[in-house]
Amino acid sequence: MSWDATDFAILRALSADATLSAGALGRDLGLSQPATWRRIKRLQDEGVLAGRRVDLDAEALGFGVTVFLGVKLATKGRVSLEDFERAVTAIPEVQTVQHVLGLYDYRLRVVARDLSDFERVLRRRVMTLPGVGDVEANVLLSEERLAGLL
């Protein structure tokens, strides 16, 4: 599938504001509403546009800490990855689970109210996961998303 500069412009606009209508987007890009809609539809059908996310002020909602955990499984081979994955995705405070290659096996993004709440999640939920071994924690200080390629 090939994508042109207009598709990239649409992606750039929607990755900043997903609520833009095809009409408004088309006006900015000099396209008709139906033409814009067809392009958005094609981006969705091909899976390039993979849904939307609501951007909330986590701190205002009482979630003051985001921590990234690098998790190494202790007993590879004996514990199935599926068991670990099923258990870890069920933890509500765990926002993201990525299977990685390198120093760690999994990378988790965990949100908590404060550091003592994080300690609770770490001890009661994460450290008790099946097969969990070495865990490294890094507290997120700042984060920026970039759209350089678009």
Add this chain to the structure above:
Amino acid sequence: MLDDADRRLLRYLQSDPTAPVSELAERCAMQPATAARRLEKLSAKGILKGQYAVIDWAKLGFAVEVSLRFTLDKTAPRAFDEFQDAARKIPEVIAIQTFLGRVDLRLSVIARDMAHYQSLYRNQILTLPHIAEVEALMHVATIKTTETLPI
């Protein structure tokens, strides 16, 4: 500040961002006008900042995603600023995060294939200023990525 009804609204909105207000209102057992007014208030307060589209880079032809974790040489007084300024100029860098911990900084980098990644790594990443140490984690699969808050 926030009451239970606000939280309920945000919870449903997070799980289904494209749902029309009327549907959210129904699920929260409130009038559509009330739901709309509450959402408007949450936006005005800056709690509901908006919505953004999630892009699947692999589907755009960027099959490789790598997490690069850096420790910086902190004896240089402006190490963080200079590193971040330079990293922002690399188009393949899609996220920059700073940390308190063993790792100072993390870049999410995407590439078309391993050859592309290798040239990117050699020519643009390793030439970033004030690097003390780099570690790479190659993404194999994303198991969960809701990024919702457990409101």
